[in-house]
Amino acid sequence: MAKRFPIIGYVEAMSDYIPYGYQDINQEDIDAVITVLHSDWITQGPAIERFEQAVANYCGVKYAVAVSSATAALHIACLAASLGEGDILWTSPNTFVASANCGLYCNAKVDFIDIDSNTYNLSIDELESKLAEAEKQGCLPKVLIPVHFAGQSCEMEKIAALSQQYGFKVIEDASHAIGGSYQKKTVGSCQFSDITVFSFHPVKIITTGEGGMVLTNQEKLYQRLIRLRSHGITRNPDLMQGESHGSWYYQQLELGFNYRMTDIQAALGASQMQRLDEFVERRWFLANRYNQLLQDLPLMLPWQHPDTYSSWHLYVIRLKLDKIKKTHRQVFEELRSAGIGVSLHYIPVHIQPYYQKFGFKLGHFPQVEKYYKEAISIPIYYGLDEESQDRVVASLRERLI
Numbered sequence: 001m002a003k004r005f006p007i008i009g010y011v012e013a014m015s016d017y018i019p020y021g022y023q024d025i026n027q028e029d030i031d032a033v034i035t036v037l038h039s040d041w042i043t044q045g046p047a048i049e050r051f052e053q054a055v056a057n058y059c060g061v062k063y064a065v066a067v068s069s070a071t072a073a074l075h076i077a078c079l080a081a082s083l084g085e086g087d088i089l090w091t092s093p094n095t096f097v098a099s100a101n102c103g104l105y106c107n108a109k110v111d112f113i114d115i116d117s118n119t120y121n122l123s124i125d126e127l128e129s130k131l132a133e134a135e136k137q138g139c140l141p142k143v144l145i146p147v148h149f150a151g152q153s154c155e156m157e158k159i160a161a162l163s164q165q166y167g168f169k170v171i172e173d174a175s176h177a178i179g180g181s182y183q184k185k186t187v188g189s190c191q192f193s194d195i196t197v198f199s200f201h202p203v204k205i206i207t208t209g210e211g212g213m214v215l216t217n218q219e220k221l222y223q224r225l226i227r228l229r230s231h232g233i234t235r236n237p238d239l240m241q242g243e244s245h246g247s248w249y250y251q252q253l254e255l256g257f258n259y260r261m262t263d264i265q266a267a268l269g270a271s272q273m274q275r276l277d278e279f280v281e282r283r284w285f286l287a288n289r290y291n292q293l294l295q296d297l298p299l300m301l302p303w304q305h306p307d308t309y310s311s312w313h314l315y316v317i318r319l320k321l322d323k324i325k326k327t328h329r330q331v332f333e334e335l336r337s338a339g340i341g342v343s344l345h346y347i348p349v350h351i352q353p354y355y356q357k358f359g360f361k362l363g364h365f366p367q368v369e370k371y372y373k374e375a376i377s378i379p380i381y382y383g384l385d386e387e388s389q390d391r392v393v394a395s396l397r398e399r400l401i
Contacts (some may be wrong), residue, residue, distance in 0.1 A: 016339050017339045017341060018339060018340055018341055018379045018384070018388050018391065018392060019341035019379060019381070020203070020314075020341045020342055020343040020377050020378065020379045020380070020381075021202075021203030021204075021313075021314075021343075021379070021380070021381045022202070022203065022381045022382075022383060022384075023202040023203070023207045023381075024275075024279070024381070024382040024383050025207075025268075026275075028271050028274070029268055029271045029272060031271075032267040032268060032270065032271035033264055033267050033268050033271075035267065036263045036264050036267040037264065039263075041263045042262060042263050042264055043260070043262050043263060044260060044262075044263065045263040046263070047263035047264075047266040047267040047270065048066050048261055048262075048263055048266040050266065050270050051066055051208075051261075051266035051267070051269045051270040051273070052064040052065065052066050052213070052266075054269075054270050054273045055178075055188070055198070055213055055215070055269075055273065056215065058186065058188075058273065058276065059186045059187070059188030059189050059196075059215060060185070060186055060188075060189045061188055061189050061190050061196070061215045061216070061217055062216070062217045062219075062222070063215065063216050063217065063218075063219070063221075063222035063225075064213055064214070064215050065213065065214045065215075065222065065225045065226060065229060066211065066212075066213050066261040066265075066266055066269075067211070067212050067213065067214065067229050067259045067260065067261055068210060068211060068212070068258075068259045068260060068261055069199070069201075069210050069211060069212045069259075070098065070173075070175045070197055070198065070199030070200075070201070070211075070212035071098040071101070071102070071212070072212060072229070072257070072259035073197040073198070073199075073212035073213060073214045073259075074098055074099065074101075074102035074145070074171070074173065074197055074212075075102045075105050075106075075257070075259070076214065076225055076228040076229055076256075076257070076259060077102070077171045077195045077197055077214050077225070078102045078103060078105070078106045078108070078143060078171065079106060079224075079228055080195065080214075080216075080221045080224045080225050080228065081142070081143050081169045081171060081194060081195065081221070082142075083103065083106045083108050083142055083143050084106055084107060084108060085106075085107040085108065086108075087106070087108040087109070087141075087142040087143070088103075088108060088109045088110075088111060088139060088140070088141040088142060088143075089102070089103030089106075089108050089109070089110050089111075089141060089142065089143045089144075089145065090110075090111050090112065090113055090127075090130075090141040090143075090144050090145070090168075091103075091110070091112060091113070091122070091144070091145040091146075091147060091173070091349075092112065092113060092115060092121065092122040092145075092146065092147045092149070092368075093112040093113075093114070093115070093348040093349045093350045093365050093368045094115045094120055094121075094122075094147070094149055094345075094346055094348060094368045094371065095147040095149070095173065095346055095349060096175075096346060097349055097352065099145055099147055099173050099349070100112070100349050100355070102145075103143070103145075108142070108143075109358075110355075110358070111141070112349065112350055112360075112364075112365055113126050113127050113130060114126045114365040114366065114367045114368055115149075115365075115367050115368045115371065116367075117367050117370075117371075118303045118305075119149070119152055119154075119303065119305055120149045120150065120316070120371060121146065121147065121148065121149050121152065121153075121154040121155075122146055122147070122154060123367070124155050124158050124159070127144075127159070127162065128162065131162060131165075131166050134166075135166065140166055140167065140168060141168045142168055142169065143168060143169050143170075143171060144159065144163065144168050144169070144170050144171070145170075145171045145172075145173050146159055146170065146172060146173065147173040147175075147176075148172065148173065148174045148175075148176055148177035148180070148187065149176060149314075149345075150176055150302065150310065150312070150313055150314035150315070150316055150345070151176045151177045151179075151180050151205070151283075151310040151311035151312050151313040151314065152177070152180065152304060152305065152308045152310040153174075153177060153180060153181070153182035153187055153305075153307075153308045153310075154172075155305070155307070156170075156172070156182050156183075156191070156192035156193065157183065157192055157307075159192065159193075160192035160193065169194045169195075170192070170193040170194055170195075171193065171194060171195045171196070171197065172187070172188075172190075172193045172195070172196040172197065173197055174187050174188060174196050174197060174198055175197060175198060175199035175201075175204065175212075176199070176204065176205075176311065176313035176314065177198075177310075177311050177313070178198045178204070178205050178206060178276065178311060179205050179206075179276050179277065179279065179280040179311040180280070180308065180309055180310050180311035181308070181309040182307060182308055182309075183307050184309075187311075188215050190215055190216055190217045194216060194218065194221065195214060195215065195216045195221065196214070196215040196216075197212060197213070197214055197215075198212060198213045198215070199211075199212050200212060200213070200265075200269055200272075203313075203381070204313060205276065205279050205280065205283075205311050205313060206269065206272035206273060206275075206276055206279065207268070207269075207272060208261065208265035208266065208268050208269040208272075209265055209268065210265070211261050211265050211266075211269060223236075223239070227253060227254065227256055228254070228256045228257060228259070229256065229257065229259040229260055230256060230257075230258070230259070230260055231252060231256040231257065231258060232252045232253055232254040232255050232256030233250050233251065233252050233253070233256065234250065234251055234253055235249070235250045239251075239253065240253075241253075278382075279382045280311045280312065282382050283311065283312035283313075283380055283381075283382065284310075284312060286312070286315070286380050286384055286389060287302070287310075287312045287315055287380065289386070289389060290315055290378070290380075290389070290393070293389075293390075293393045294317065294393060294396070297396060297397060297400050297401070298319070298320040298323035298324050298400055298401075299317045299318065299319060299320060299396075299400070300317065300318035300319075300320065300374070301317060302315060302316055302317075312380060314345055314377050314380065315377065315378055315379075315380040316345065316375050316376070316377050316378075317375070317376055317378060317396075318371065318374040318375050318376075319331060319374045319376065319400075320374075321373075321374060324400050326399060326400075328373055328374060328376075330399075331376065331399050331400070332344070332376055334399050335376070335378075335395055335396070335399065338395045340378070340379065340391070340392055340395050340396075341379060342376050342377060342378055342379070343376075343377045344372075344375060344376060344377060345375070345377050346372075347372065348365065348368045348369060348372050350364055350365060351369070378392055378396070379392055
């Protein structure tokens with residue numbers, strides 16, 4: 001019997017509802033949190049540093065800064081990269097709005113790169129073409145945020161080469177991708193970027209409830225990230241103006257934010273990190289099983305670039321609408337009504353009403369708009385058993401054939 005889950009948008013929960021994503025909390029996770037609750041520290045304490053070190057060690061990166069959300073992580077990453085008024089940020093339209101909003105938080109302009117029709121990540125060809133034109137127009141981006149959609153890394157070596165050629169900084173939005181790799185190097189290593197951002201929302205690979213992390217190999221960026229997450233304050237005498245007044249003394253050097261993670265969250269995150277590879281391995285099993293069970297249906301299944309090892313945060317199918325007798329919306333809503341908690345990742349950011357105020361319109365990014373008309377995210381998470389997965393497949397088969 002499947003677990004009982006809340007259904008967003010429905011009055012009552014059904015006992016046999018299968019969500020598209022769900023956290024897995026075991027007794028070790030609970031014990032780790034209880035230990036912190038019995039300790040002297042529940043806000044800013046030693047658990048945060050342990051969690052940061054666990055992630056940094058796993059990714060092979062020098063510095064990690066835990067924050068309250070991936071949105072906060074993106075914001076301070078942009079600030080640390082000196083994004084500001086008059087600057088330009090580019091990202092993918094196939095993402096949650098936070099990947100673009102972070103640029104607006106910094107008073108920068110935001111633009112988008114259409115997606116690759118196979119990976120659904122930003123298209124390298126489109127990026128190259130747009131950079132060449134932007135150079136002619138004198139409006140190159142200061143920051144590019146490639147989004148590792150569904151857990152699959154973007155083509156980071158090519159992006160890094162372009163960043164050297166055109167002089168922009170790279171912030172990887174790896175909110176979906178902890179536990180994945182690119183060219184056999186762990187996502188988060190920052191081998192081809194200045195900064196990487198992770199999310200620990202409950203539907204992601206590991207969770208801290210809400211939370212995020214910023215990773216970098218550059219000490220200067222790290223020192224600024226530390227300040228920005230905590231009101232712009234430092235207690236480091238080497239960074240202060242003038243002499244310290246005493247052991248109590250601190251200085252605010254810039255305008256920062258209260259983006260701190262708690263020890264309670266960090267304890268959960270550090271415990272979850274011990275099972276990260278197990279989580280990803282199970283997702284790979286489920287993804288491969290979907291590939292086998294769905295191959296004869298009128299669907300486009302996810303394609304994996306040979307340089308990548310996805311963490312499979314999402315399993316996205318695309319309907320071959322010319323081969324079925326129902327609309328995209330009909331299939332989606334019938335699956336929901338059958339207790340299959342499908343979702344749609346994402347509504348292209350540029351067609352959101354808020355972004356249309358900046359002049360973006362339908363037709364500006366045709367690949368992502370076509371994708372949006374066909375895509376459905378079906379359930380994939382660590383606790384999804386084969387019986388429930390079979391039910392997902394049977395529900396799809398019933399509606400497509």
